Amino acid sequence: MNDTTRAQIQSLIRSSPTTDWTYLAEGGAHLVFSYCGNEPSIQNKVLRIRKTHLEPRSGNDTGAKPGRYECARNYLATTITPSLVPPELLPMECKVTLNAEWVHKLERGSLDLRPKERISSRRYPSNHQHSTSPTSFQASLVENLLGGEGDIAIEIKPKCGFLPDPRYLSSESKTVKTKYCRFCMHRSLRETRPTHQTEKPPSASLTGLASNSTTWDYCPLDLFSGDRRRRLHAVDQLFDSWLRTAARGNNFRVFASGKAIVPGLHKADAYIDGRSLNLPRETTDGKKCDNDTTNTTGITEFEPAREALCNAISHALDRHTVIPLLYALQQEFDPLGIEGLGRRSESLHSGSTGGKKKVFPEALLVDPTTEELNLVQEYWLRSRPAGEDRHRGNAREAESASAVAKRSLQLDEASDLRSLLVFHGISAIFKDCSIIIRFPNARKREGLIDESLQDLSLDPIHAIIKIIDLDLKPLQKANKWFELDDEIWRAYRERIELERLLVSHDFRWPRTCQA
Ligand SMILES: O=P(O)(O)O[C@@H]1[C@@H](OP(=O)(O)O)[C@H](OP(=O)(O)O)[C@H](O)[C@H](OP(=O)(O)O)[C@H]1OP(=O)(O)O
Numbered sequence: 001m002n003d004t005t006r007a008q009i010q011s012l013i014r015s016s017p018t019t020d021w022t023y024l025a026e027g028g029a030h031l032v033f034s035y036c037g038n039e040p041s042i043q044n045k046v047l048r049i050r051k052t053h054l055e056p057r058s059g060n061d062t063g064a065k066p067g068r069y070e071c072a073r074n075y076l077a078t079t080i081t082p083s084l085v086p087p088e089l090l091p092m093e094c095k096v097t098l099n100a101e102w103v104h105k106l107e108r109g110s111l112d113l114r115p116k117e118r119i120s121s122r123r124y125p126s127n128h129q130h131s132t133s134p135t136s137f138q139a140s141l142v143e144n145l146l147g148g149e150g151d152i153a154i155e156i157k158p159k160c161g162f163l164p165d166p167r168y169l170s171s172e173s174k175t176v177k178t179k180y181c182r183f184c185m186h187r188s189l190r191e192t193r194p195t196h197q198t199e200k201p202p203s204a205s206l207t208g209l210a211s212n213s214t215t216w217d218y219c220p221l222d223l224f225s226g227d228r229r230r231r232l233h234a235v236d237q238l239f240d241s242w243l244r245t246a247a248r249g250n251n252f253r254v255f256a257s258g259k260a261i262v263p264g265l266h267k268a269d270a271y272i273d274g275r276s277l278n279l280p281r282e283t284t285d286g287k288k289c290d291n292d293t294t295n296t297t298g299i300t301e302f303e304p305a306r307e308a309l310c311n312a313i314s315h316a317l318d319r320h321t322v323i324p325l326l327y328a329l330q331q332e333f334d335p336l337g338i339e340g341l342g343r344r345s346e347s348l349h350s351g352s353t354g355g356k357k358k359v360f361p362e363a364l365l366v367d368p369t370t371e372e373l374n375l376v377q378e379y380w381l382r383s384r385p386a387g388e389d390r391h392r393g394n395a396r397e398a399e400s401a402s403a404v405a406k407r408s409l410q411l412d413e414a415s416d417l418r419s420l421l422v423f424h425g426i427s428a429i430f431k432d433c434s435i436i437i438r439f440p441n442a443r444k445r446e447g448l449i450d451e452s453l454q455d456l457s458l459d460p461i462h463a464i465i466k467i468i469d470l471d472l473k474p475l476q477k478a479n480k481w482f483e484l485d486d487e488i489w490r491a492y493r494e495r496i497e498l499e500r501l502l503v504s505h506d507f508r509w510p511r512t513c514q515a
Pocket residue numbers: 027028029123157250428432473477481484
């Protein structure tokens with residue numbers, strides 16, 4: 001640990017959980033607070049705290065070894081991820097262990113600000129929880145990627161950017177899964193089954209699939225296509241659903257001066273391209289906007305920002321290697337797909353998965369060892385040219401790199417199931433991470449910080465791009481992944497069939513996701 005890190009940790013320990021930290025955001029697994037105190041060493045930092053506390057320790061809670069998941073997670077973060085992702089894409093962070101009492105005070109102060117459905121949700125498999133009160137929490141002190149006064153930051157959660165290999169699909173699933181991507185089908189499932197993950201926003205399309213063939217939501221295959229026009233379209237669709245769902249989705253978020261903007265709720269003190277976003281507090285007829293997604297009054301106020309913002313994001317992505325990199329990491333570590341893996345497991349382990357029929361036996365789902373994680377690194381490095389070119393290329397190049405990788409390490413149906421599962425777990429991380437694109441305030445950039453913030457630049461050349469949320473997924477989730485995948489494509493097939501019956505004569509199949 002160097003002196004700077006030591007000073008930061010000291011400042012964190014001295015800081016007050018009730019007055020020095022403000023609730024910023026959260027996902028399923030972490031709570032994130034930004035620092036608002038006066039200690040210079042932790043200005044511009046966020047505190048990212050694991051919701052699930054440390055695994056049980058033996059004895060008196062000091063000096064005992066962390067569990068297997070914890071070890072794998074740390075080894076991945078410190079040793080493996082930096083070889084898969086170039087350092088400039090990773091935020092600077094230092095790990096800290098926080099006293100539970102301190103964390104509880106912090107959490108209590110944030111309860112009013114947190115989305116209700118997030119409070120007390122614990123979704124990790126049971127072996128990552130325990131019933132006794134925790135004495136400490138794992139956290140990291142990370143650079144605040146949203147920036148400060150006058151900066152505009154966009155967060156995109158792109159999700160899975162490719163269709164599965166048909167060779168590993170059943171004849172039944174093939175008809176659907178080779179035409180529609182998992183993300184689009186999953187959105188449809190959430191739309192048609194309100195009980196399925198109810199915290200999710202409804203899709204921007206309020207009608208059925210038939211009309212969906214003309215108005216089409218965000219599809220990750222567009223973003224990952226390598227085609228600039230489709231990428232811009234994808235960004236525009238993300239912006240669109242951000243507007244229509246009043247920022248309730250998790251695929252696109254806009255932050256101005258470090259604060260999340262909610263269309264229809266906020267008056268943002270932010271400017272884009274010299275124009276105020278002018279987010280209305282009230283609709284023009286004087287009624288407070290209630291986040292009703294059908295209320296378009298607040299939405300039109302954003303239209304002037306749409307073009308400038310979407311173009312800037314899209315150009316920033318075009319100039320950067322982050323999208324092809326994520327594509328390669330998602331696709332190369334997942335040659336068979338979860339269905340292919342499940343079918344493989346069934347053929348190998350039929351009858352041995354215990355009383356409750358699960359596709360993957362428990363014994364296969366322990367978290368990876370350091371040796372297994374080293375293989376991940378080896379596989380990745382062997383499949384790519386040395387030097388800086390390692391992280392370059394477009395989606396198509398990534399595909400051919402994938403072919404090379406498969407030849408060199410034989411990651412295919414002949415590989416052992418355990419290795420394939422470990423690799424699938426790595427792919428899952430990159431299917432679920434987010435990208436933050438920050439457009440620093442032009443005047444601050446030029447060192448003119450004391451001038452008025454009228455002229456906020458959205459210059460793609462100066463955009464700073466980082467990847468967040470690269471935590472190891474517990475392999476225990478594999479059975480859930482398999483079951484959800486099965487539910488998703490079956491529900492989509494059913495929905496198509498139903499719509500076809502209902503609107504029989506003029507039914508048009510929904511637009512397919514184009515690889
Ligand atoms: O399965 P998915 O595609 O719904 O992904 C889950 C995400 O839902 P999303 O579709 O992005 O809204 C989900 O996102 P939210 O927490 O719902 O915002 C989580 O990221 C979850 O991962 P974890 O359990 O927190 O490690 C994600 O679970 P994993 O599939 O990555 O395990």
